Each structure stands twice: as C-alpha cells, then as structure tokens.
Amino acid sequence: MELDDRKLKILQAVVRNYLETGEPVGSRTISKYTDLNLSSATIRNEMSDLEELGFIIQPHTSAGRIPTDKGYRLYVDNMMAERIQEIDEIKDKLDQKADRIELLLQQVAKLLAVNTNYTSMVSKPKYKHKKVKFVQLSEVEENQLLAVIVIEGNIVKNKIIHLSLPLTKEMTLKLNIVLNTFLQGLDLTEINMALIQKMKEQAGEYSDVIGNILDVIAEAISEEDNLEIYTSGATNILKYPELSDANKASELLYTFEEKEELTKLINDTRDNEDVENHAIQVYIGDEAPLQVMKDCSMVTATYEIEEGVYGKIGIVGPKRMDYEKVVGTLKTLMVQLDEIFKKKI
C-alpha cells in the first residue's frame, strides 16, 4: 500500500485536529475539516489504511483515531508549517540580566515556560578541559583568607579559608606567586601529586592553605558541579489531562524537581551533525532517553555561548504539543541568544 498524497492530507488533518482538541478524530470531522470533498465513508476507508500503515490508531473500537508516535514523526518531519514565533519581551528581559549567566538562563527557562505553557529546561554550558586562569588569596580578616579562582570561561569560585595561625603580608604575596606560577594554564589532569608536593614545600607551614585551594579548584573544574539545569513551568504539565493523572504527573514532577535524571536528556545527542548546525531536535514519546517521558514529547535546541561551548534548551510537553509554535519559539530564541552572547562576551 502506498502513502499517496490524499492519505498524507488526511493524516495531516487528523494530527492537526488532535493537537487542537485532544479528542480522537472521527471520519466525519475530517470529511468536513478538509477541502478534499470526500464523504465520511471514503475517509473511513483511507483511515483504515493509515491505521494499517501504523500512523494512526483507535484508542478502542468505535472511537476516532489518534496519531501514533510514527504518525507524529511523519508530521513533524514533513508536514509541519514553519511558524516563526515572536517573543517581543524576550530581548528586553534578557538584556538586563546578561551579565550573570545563571540568572540569564533561569530567565530564559521562565520565558519559554510562560510563552509555551509547557515545561522548559536549560542546561548550563559545559566547558571542556577547563584550565585555571587566575588564583588569588587575600586577607579579609586576621585568620581569614579569601581564595578566588578564575577558570577558563570566566567562571569564578571563591572560598573563605580559616587559618590556624595568622599570615603575614609577605607570606600572602608569596603564596599568591607560588599558586599562580604553578597552576596557571593547567587543567585538572595536569595538577599531579608531584606538583602539589612542590607547592606545599614552598608554602612551608601554610601548606594546608594550598590543599584547601586545590580542593576549591577541583570542585570548580569538575564536571559534576557543572551539570546545572534550570527548569521552569513544571506545574504546566498538570494542565494537560493526558499527563495530569496522579502517577504520571507525580513521576514527571519529581524528575523535574530532582533534575538529576534530566542530564540524560541534555547530554543525549542523536545526531552530531544536527548539534553542529544548531538544529532543532524533536523527541516523540519513547524516542527520549528517559522512561518517564514516554508519554511526552520534547523539543531541544543547542546554543553556543562561545566557540565550542554548548548548552541545551528543551521544552517538554504532551505528545500533542504545538510543535510549530515550540519550534518557532526556540528558533527565535536561538537567534536572540546568539546576539546577546556575541555582544556581551
């Protein structure tokens, strides 16, 4: 059996209608809804074929049809009309916050959630092979030292270190020099025991300060700390009956609250080429690498904060999500983020 043009039109009509109403779509509706001028009986025959081909399904005998994942997929890949979505407020709001990446990303997530009525998530970009750029110790109070570490990508970390014995100005200066000469330009793998030993020797009785600082550096560079994900609008899923039943909603909300599982989504890359082209990716149902999302769809986009440093933005909603709007919104957003990052960094 072939998927001729008429079948495609009918499939499209079924999907569109179902996206709008959330109710199974019957043959009579299609007969009126499309400009095919066919009777419901004919449509029935065609729908029967489409069902056999696996694009639509009946939730039960004597009900209308709803799209299968395969049906959605065909729709998203071939029949979706581009609909660029304007979000005027975005630029203004984002510009104000652009100096603090965390706030910016949180803001982006919120805007997306409010605009789409779905749940959004934004991952903080990961810097690979991060190197130490700058270390500085300053005496804040007697017995209190402030260590500031700047990592490639201008990530700043700090820690207050309590001293058991006070530090002279000269010693502080010396430690600063030692730290910077030894550590500058190194990444985690390059800071080895031999190096640490040498630094501690130079620091003499203040060797524990060195240890303290290295801890902070390790923490700053290590992946774990960096897998931060911002979400917004998690409660939006309660607006969609197909997701809001106690169990599903509970699992989903828990996933969004804990965030840990979400890293799987963010890190998943089905097609490297797509990422490099900043393409929008659509996951339908089981396609997402996360069991709880089997009844959801997810649309993700990759943004680039600077050469080679990527983060991801995703929107999660019911399968009958307004794909056109979501994809359009994400595309607009990508453009605006690009502008902001180019300007600011």
Place this chain on the structure above:
Amino acid sequence: MELDDRKLKILQAVVRNYLETGEPVGSRTISKYTDLNLSSATIRNEMSDLEELGFIIQPHTSAGRIPTDKGYRLYVDNMMAERIQEIDEIKDKLDQKADRIELLLQQVAKLLAVNTNYTSMVSKPKYKHKKVKFVQLSEVEENQLLAVIVIEGNIVKNKIIHLSLPLTKEMTLKLNIVLNTFLQGLDLTEINMALIQKMKEQAGEYSDVIGNILDVIAEAISEEDNLEIYTSGATNILKYPELSDANKASELLYTFEEKEELTKLINDTRDNEDVENHAIQVYIGDEAPLQVMKDCSMVTATYEIEEGVYGKIGIVGPKRMDYEKVVGTLKTLMVQLDEIFKKKI
C-alpha cells in the same frame, strides 16, 4: 460545658487516629482504642459535646468525626508527646558541605523532605545593615578585570568587568586602595553621591569601573537578592489524597516552584519572643499567612547562623501531619545546625 479530662482523652484519641488513617473516626473505634472502658454510646455523647465545642466535626451526617483546626491546635499545644527524632545521617552529610552556605541549606531542605515525606523549605539568612568588608580588583586578562567584594557575614560576590581601555598595574593598585579606603565598613545607606563623586575623581578615566563595582555592591547588599529560599520534596504533597486533587496540588506546587509567595511565610513572625527562643511554631490551616495553604499545616523553626542573623526552616504537609515527628526532627536539626555553625564560622 466544660472540657474535662475524659473529653480531652477522647479528643486526643480522635486526633491520633485521624493522623494515622486519614479517615473519619467513629465512636466504636474510640471505645476500643482508648483505655477508658466506655461503650460507644457514651463516646457518642462525648463526641457530640466535643463537636458543639468546635474541636471536631462530621464531614457529613452519619460519618465519623475529624478534628477541626481548633482541635489540631489544642492537640499541638497541650497533648503532643515530645518525640525526639534522630537523624543520624544529618551530621555526616552536612559537615561535608558546611563551607558553602547555599549547598548546605539545599542539603538541609532535602534531608528534611526525605525524612518526613513532606515538603520542606529553608530560607537563606538575611544580614541586616550589611557592611562592605573588603573589595578587590584583579586583572585577569588584558581588558578584563575581576572584582571581588566581601560583605559582612562572609558573603562573597564577584563580577567580571570588561574594560574599554587597558589598566596598568599601578592603576589597579591605586583603584584597590581607593575602593577600600572609601568603602570599607560602610553599608548601603552610607554610600552616597558625594562619596561616589570623590571616588570617581580619584579614578580618573576609569571612573566607570567604580560605577560597575558599586552596582555589584548594591546587588550584593540589597534585600531582594537575598530572599532566597530552597525547597525540596514538593512532589511529596501528591502522596496525601486530601492535597493531591488536581486544583489544590497544582496551586501548591506552583507556589513551591515560584517560591516568591513563600517569602510571606518565611517572614511571618507571630511572636517575636518565640523567634528569639528558637521556638518551633506551628501553623494550622488558615493560620498561615498564605491562602493556598489553607488545607495544610506548616511547622517552622528559626536558626541562627551567627549573632543576630536568622533564617527559617519550614515543613509543609497536610493538616493531619505527624506533628510529633516533625517537631522532633526540627528540634534535632536545630541542635546539629547550631553545632556546625559554631564550629565553622
């Protein structure tokens, strides 16, 4: 009508039983449950009295009784058995994180939520009249300056400042001196235009750097930024049928996600004396200053991070919450937090 001892015992039995089961409690149950050796008929008479006094109520004719807010209140104030709750894991887990207050508080929230199966929230303490303790500029790269500001209470803020024209080492040193001599020990109200003008004069062509730093300082000190609240276990409320119906759950979860409204709870102080004594406060239903919580109870405690610097910890759950456990858990936690803060700060 008087509240004699027997009535109290019956009320206590009703509350206890309802806390456990969540079902209206009938006279026959009480008759067996207590050691009063009274027939159900007698209990019925007493319960009728208790209802007239407003401590219990029938959800409908021919159902058992459930406690009213007034009933819970009496129970919490007078009949609750202290039950100190051990949370062994707490100390270990918290000790590791004690150097980063945000992580610590987030961790505390999580522990509470996991231990109690309710929703927890922890507010970051507010420092009043915060003063600038230390300011430092360092050159990270050409055209890139790192500003670090330490506020009283060892709050560290930093910002990368992009320069339009490069800065010499001497100039950096000079700016550092200017900033520190002018700003050290001042709070927001004391940094006025006259002062700013003087500093800018001294900075010469780098006056915009001064402006930039003042912005960061303002942000660091300002209240707004500081009203941070950490929550955990929001989805736990879905475990309680009386809260998990679509509407209530949705409103509650939204409140926990947005957090903004929660500041009302955190800031509410019915009794100043209580706060100073680090007493546990219990809000039942409408007693909480937040409409969405009318079907919930909340238990809060005040912790002191250092002399005069308070934060709040709260647990939100259904009215039929295990008050004894929650209060006990919070008390234990308070002791352990006290220890940690005394040791570390």
Place this chain on the structure above:
DNA sequence: TGTTAGCACTCAACTTTATGGAGTGCTAAC
C-alpha cells in the same frame, strides 16, 4: 474502479437505580 449512502454493531461515558455498611442520635432501661 473509486465513491458513497445506509445500516448494524461496538463501546466509552454518563445516568439511574440498588445494595451494603459505617456511623449517628435518640430513647428507654439499668
């Protein structure tokens, strides 16, 4: 050969009607 009208059939969703049981309030007796 593709299209259509007509009709019997199915099934979820909703409404109505029974049935059972937990619990009460009242009364009369101890």
Place this chain on the structure above:
DNA sequence: GTTAGCACTCCATAAAGTTGAGTGCTAACA
C-alpha cells in the same frame, strides 16, 4: 451516669440502563 437497641442517614460501590459518536461492511451508483 452509662449502656443496649433501634431507626435513620448518607456515602460508596456496584449493577443496569441509556446515549451517542464512530466504525466496518455491503450494495448501489457514476
């Protein structure tokens, strides 16, 4: 003051009936 007994109420659940949207199939038509 306490208690047994009984009529009564009302929720919950199940069972039975009703409706309507939608299908598949057949036979007739262009």
